[in-house]
Amino acid sequence: MLCLGIESSCDETALALVCDGTLVDAVLASQADMHAIFGGVVPELASREHYRFMGPLYDQLMSRNGFRAADLDVVAVARGPGLLGSLLVGVAFAKALALAAQARFVGVNHLHAHLLAVGLQESIPWPCLGLLVSGGHTEIYLMESPMRFIRLGRSLDDAAGEALDKIAKLLGLPYPGGIHLDALARRGRADPKLFPRPYLNNDNLDFSFSGLKTSVATQIARDASLLGTAASTGASQRLCNACASVNLAVVESLCVKVARALERFPDMRTLVLAGGVAANSLLRTRAAQLMEERAGRLLLPPPHLCTDNGAMIAYAGELLARRMFGHGMDMEAIPRGAVIPDDLRQYG
Secondary structure, three states: OEEEEEEOOOOEEEEEEEEOOEEEEEEEEEOHHHHHOOOOOOHHHHHHHHHHHHHHHHHHHHHHOOOOHHHOOEEEEEEEOOOHHHHHHHHHHHHHHHHHHOOEEEEEEHHHHHHHHHHHOOOOOOOEEEEEEOOOOEEEEEEEEOOEEEEEEEEOOOOHHHHHHHHHHHOOOOOOHHHHHHHHHOOOOOOOOOOOOOOOOOOOOOEOOHHHHHHHHHHHHHOHHHOOOOOHHHOOHHHHHHHHHHHHHHHHHHHHHHHHHHHHOOOOOEEEEEOHHHHOHHHHHHHHHHHHHOOOEEEOOOHHHOOOOHHHHHHHHHHHHHOOEEOOOOOOOOOOOOOOOOOOEEOO
C-alpha cells in the first residue's frame, strides 16, 4: 500500500511516501527564515508559502521515486489542529489529488501522527503512554491503539515549546529560539532554585508554563547581563547558566506529570515521547531515566521525525487505511483550539 502524506499545519510544507509501513522518501520546505524577521509565524504569509511550495514539492517527490498519481493507494493529510489557512492549502491539494488518483482520502489528527511517528522505526506496544511536547501543544495520552487516544492532561496556557521559544526571545536568542536555548543549556550549569516548577501543587496531569515565562522576565529585569546576542557562540556563561536553569525547570515539570501518570497506570511499561521538544537533549535523557527507574521503556523518534514532517502523516494515514477507514470529500480542516471530530468512515 502506497500512501502519500501531506503536512501543512504551521510553517513547514512537508510531503512523504510510505509503503507498507516503510518510509520511501520525504521532502520539506521550511519557512523559518522568513518568519524569523517577525519573531514568530505570520499565519497569512505561512498559507501563501504553502500554496507556493506544495505543487513543486509533490512533483519533486513523485518524479525522483518514479511514481505517478495513479500509483497512490492512499492520500493522507493533516486536517488539524493548526493554522486554518495553512491547513486549508494542504487539505484542498489532498482532496484534488485523491479524486484524480482515485485513491482513498484520509484526514489525520496532527497530534496523533506525532505520537505514531516512532512506529516507522520500531513497533509500538499497545497500550502505552504518550507525551507530546511541541511548540503548540503539551499533552499526555493513554494510547490504546492507532485508532484510540485518550487525553489525560494538557497545557492550560503556553505549551512547553511555546514557552521555551518565548523565553529564548526574552533572552535575546534568534528565532526559533528553543533549539538555541537547548544548545546553550548544554554549556551551562543549571541552578535548580532560580526558576519555579509551575503548576505542580495539584493532583492533575495538566500543565502551565506561563508563570515560568513571567519569572524569567522578572529575572531579566533585575539582571540585564543575562541577555544574549544573535551570535550564540559568543554567549556569556551567565546566559548559558540561565538557559540551563530554564531547561531544567521545563523538563522537571514535564517529568513530574509523566511520573504521576505512570502511578495512575502502574501496568504501563512504555512511554512514547513525541513533538518538536522531544528533540530536547535534557528531556530525552530525563525521560529515559524515568522509565529505567520503573523497569520500563522509552520510545523516541529520531530528531527528523520530532518536528512537523510528512512521514508521520503518511504513516498514520496508512494505518487508518489498512483498517478500512477514510474520509469523504466533505471533511473539514480543524484549527487549533477546536475539537477534531471522530468522523472517520469505514469502507468495505
